[in-house]
Amino acid sequence: MIKKIEISPDNEKFLNKVNELSGEVITLCEQCGTCSGGCPLVTEMDITPSQMMRLVQLGQKEVLDHKAIWVCASCFTCTVRCPRQIDVSKVAEALRQIILRQAVDHIDIKxxxxxEIACLPQIALVSACRKFTG
Ligand code: SF4
Ligand code: SF4
Incomplete structure (x- = not known):
């Protein structure tokens, strides 16, 4: 039987949000480290995939500050190897979604x-709007 981790209501809210967006049950992660061991991009990450999972299990919003969630290339290596059948790439995607849904504009098109707009390649403008506006 899996022991429930005691976390604050605020942290639980964050955990539930990631569960909902990812469709995964993050508390099932047993911290075996298999995802981290097989991740081809782990050397580029500031925390490993299993550390990312642990922070989410604990409802720690600081996980959103780590570049690892953006480095994950959704290659599914961890997903096929996880003994708990957790899709870690979906968890990383959910975390990115939480940031993107904050709808913060990093550039002001107006x-x-x-x-300058007349000179700039339209594809670059469209790409910038997609990436840097909420
Ligand atoms: S492989 Fe699965 S169970 Fe193991 S640490 Fe990664 S997510 Fe958790
Ligand atoms: S899906 Fe992401 S976390 Fe999993 S092995 Fe691939 S790059 Fe690493």
Whole structure:
């Protein structure tokens, strides 16, 4: 039987949000480290996939500050190897979604002079709007 981890209501809310968005049951993770051991991008990450899972289990929102969630390439290596059948890539995707849904604009399109907009490649403008506006 899996022992329930005691966390604060606020942390539980965050955990439930990630459960809901990812469709995974994150508390099932047993911290075996198999996902971290097989991840081809772990050397580029600031925390390992299993550490990411642990922070989410504990409802620690600081997990959103780690670049690992953006480095994950959704290659599914961890997903096929996880003994608990957890799709870790979906968890990373859920964390990215939480950030993207904050709808923060990192660039102000209206502040770009019309002359510059006329010169800029349209594909670059569209790409910038997708990535840097909420
Ligand atoms: S492989 Fe699965 S059970 Fe093991 S640490 Fe990663 S997510 Fe948790
Ligand atoms: S899906 Fe992401 S976390 Fe899992 S092995 Fe691939 S890059 Fe690593």
């Amino acid at each position: 502040a770009i002079p019309k002359e």
